[in-house]
Amino acid sequence: AQKITQTQPGMFVQEKEAVTLDCxxxxxxxxxxxxxxxxxxxxxMIFLIYQGSYDEQNATEGRYSLNFQKAxxxxxxxxxxxxxxxxxxxxxxxxxxxxxxKLTFGTGTRLTIIP
Amino acid sequence: xxxxxxxxxxxxIGTGKKITLECSQTMGHDKMYWYQQDPGMELHLIxxxxxxxxxxxGDLSSESTVSRIRTEHFPLTLESARPSHxxxxxxxxxxxxLISEAFFxxxxxxxxx
Numbered sequence: 527a528q529k530i531t532q533t534q535p536g537m538f539v540q541e542k543e544a545v546t547l548d549c550x551x552x553x554x555x556x557x558x559x560x561x562x563x564x565x566x567x568x569x570x571m572i573f574l575i576y577q578g579s580y581d582e583q584n585a586t587e588g589r590y591s592l593n594f595q596k597a598x599x600x601x602x603x604x605x606x607x608x609x610x611x612x613x614x615x616x617x618x619x620x621x622x623x624x625x626x627x628k629l630t631f632g633t634g635t636r637l638t639i640i641p
Numbered sequence: 642x643x644x645x646x647x648x649x650x651x652x653x654i655g656t657g658k659k660i661t662l663e664c665s666q667t668m669g670h671d672k673m674y675w676y677q678q679d680p681g682m683e684l685h686l687i688x689x690x691x692x693x694x695x696x697x698x699g700d701l702s703s704e705s706t707v708s709r710i711r712t713e714h715f716p717l718t719l720e721s722a723r724p725s726h727x728x729x730x731x732x733x734x735x736x737x738x739l740i741s742e743a744f745f746x747x748x749x750x751x752x753x754x
Binding site for chain 1 (some may be wrong): 674681682683684686689699700702728731733740742743744745746747748750
């Protein structure tokens with residue numbers, strides 16, 4: 527069974543600082559991938575970044591990057607130069623099996639950016 | 642910007658009523674999903690579909706039902722709403738092929754009184 531663990535229920539970060547949101551996972555699949563989604567207070571889920579276990583380099587998308595460490599089974603999201611608009615819930619998610627977008631979500635981290 | 646729409650955004654309804662939550666996408670995606678999310682909690686998959694006439698139950702047991710008669714439309718129905726059904730329901734879709742991101746609608750916040 528897939529399992530995602532996000533151990534930081536809430537974080538407060540000063541604007542313009544970098545922040546790392548932790549995510550560890552457990553899967554028996556040899557090939558897999560990790561998604562990160564952002565959920566603002568309005569409720570929709572916004573895709574941020576994805577990395578497959580087969581990718582050699584850590585994924586980056588603008589201010590978002592993944593610190594993917596397969597040996598430790600962690601896929602931490604790094605947000606550089608945080609902005610007030612980054613305040614939201616952040617979810618890490620793992621597909622139930624490779625090639626399938628049935629996602630298992632972590633419990634999320636509520637990030638608050640302080641002006 | 643994702644083209645997936647859910648209506649209504651908010652719904653307050655009495656116990657025992659039948660309700661249908663609508664979800665439509667204009668991206669031509671074959672795969673569609675319904676997730677349930679309690680406030681401040683993770684999302685749980687309750688239904689999914691791989692295409693027209695395909696529906697499967699997700700990991701979380703739900704009394705709701707779904708149908709997929711058209712590619713773009715994936716409505717969720719509760720025959721008799723109960724207070725325990727109070728939650729947020731999020732619809733998503735993704736394209737066929739190797740893993741691609743799921744696009745989510747804005748959700749329906751359902752309150753059953």
